[in-house]
Amino acid sequence: MPELPEVETVRRTIEPHVVGRRIASVDVRERRLRRPVAPDFAARLLGRRIHGVARRAKYLLLDVDDRAPRGPLDDGPGGRLRWVVHLGMSGRFCVGEPPDLPHVHVVVELDDGGRLWFRDPRRFGAMFLSESEADLGTIGVEPLGDDFDGDLLWRETRRHRRVAIKNLVMDQRVVAGVGNIYANEALFDAGVRPSRRSGRVTRAEAGRIVGAVRAVLARAIASGGSSLLDYRDAEGNRGAFQESFAVYERAGEPCPRCGAALRRSVIGARGTFWCAACQH
Numbered sequence: 484m485p486e487l488p489e490v491e492t493v494r495r496t497i498e499p500h501v502v503g504r505r506i507a508s509v510d511v512r513e514r515r516l517r518r519p520v521a522p523d524f525a526a527r528l529l530g531r532r533i534h535g536v537a538r539r540a541k542y543l544l545l546d547v548d549d550r551a552p553r554g555p556l557d558d559g560p561g562g563r564l565r566w567v568v569h570l571g572m573s574g575r576f577c578v579g580e581p582p583d584l585p586h587v588h589v590v591v592e593l594d595d596g597g598r599l600w601f602r603d604p605r606r607f608g609a610m611f612l613s614e615s616e617a618d619l620g621t622i623g624v625e626p627l628g629d630d631f632d633g634d635l636l637w638r639e640t641r642r643h644r645r646v647a648i649k650n651l652v653m654d655q656r657v658v659a660g661v662g663n664i665y666a667n668e669a670l671f672d673a674g675v676r677p678s679r680r681s682g683r684v685t686r687a688e689a690g691r692i693v694g695a696v697r698a699v700l701a702r703a704i705a706s707g708g709s710s711l712l713d714y715r716d717a718e719g720n721r722g723a724f725q726e727s728f729a730v731y732e733r734a735g736e737p738c739p740r741c742g743a744a745l746r747r748s749v750i751g752a753r754g755t756f757w758c759a760a761c762q763h
């Protein structure tokens with residue numbers, strides 16, 4: 484499933500192809516996504532200009548004019564509407580000619596002839612227009628933003644004392660966009676065992692975990708994300724961070740720090756990878 488680094492990589496790779504372009508056609512072939520595509524989605528999006536591509540948690544947010552233009556010289560008012568895309572479990576949002584494959588649900592043509600397509604075999608993704616972040620539901624702070632710091636995580640550990648620290652780091656209401664891969668990697672970096680109850684995490688460890696989450700996400704983004712299964716960026720390139728995993732999916736292999744065999748357990752129904760010697 485794409486996590487924050489993969490969505491951020493899609494954002495970065497899509498941005499140069501779409502900013503400043505106007506939407507020339509919208510072809511919705513399948514509405515039945517996790518959140519169904521609204522019947523008026525195509526008509527509302529048509530004709531608007533894309534001003535930028537942002538990201539919040541694992542949502543891509545394409546800023547568009549907040550009303551369709553009234554003529555060729557009308558760039559629309561300053562307010563913004565957002566075209567929201569979520570990749571779900573298996574979604575791809577790409578530039579270029581759509582592939583001749585099933586599950587291409589939406590194809591958008593731009594005024595320079597470029598195309599954007601959304602393919603999602605499992606249909607856990609979403610695509611909708613939004614005027615308010617409230618439409619995204621309750622989501623926590625951005626892990627790479629200034630609000631995510633040791634004090635915040637420490638306060639959350641006091642509020643959720645019995646929750647395994649790994650589940651707390653993955654709780655999207657606390658911090659948004661940290662999924663299973665990067666929670667495993669960050670807790671290894673921080674030297675904290677994933678099963679540890681949050682109430683037993685010290686203030687210093689909370690600070691180390693925050694630093695590790697930020698560092699792991701930044702390294703993953705610099706590598707173009709992790710390509711497990713079918714993830715690709717918006718230009719069809721694989722990420723490379725899967726080659727840098729310290730612990731994820733490496734049970735039985737030697738710990739990169741101490742050489743002991745890495746372990747696998749299950750926490751919150753998710754595969755969990757850790758070193759019994761390095762993580763306490």
Ligand SMILES: [Zn+2]
Nearest residue numbers: 738741758761
């Ligand atoms: Zn170790």
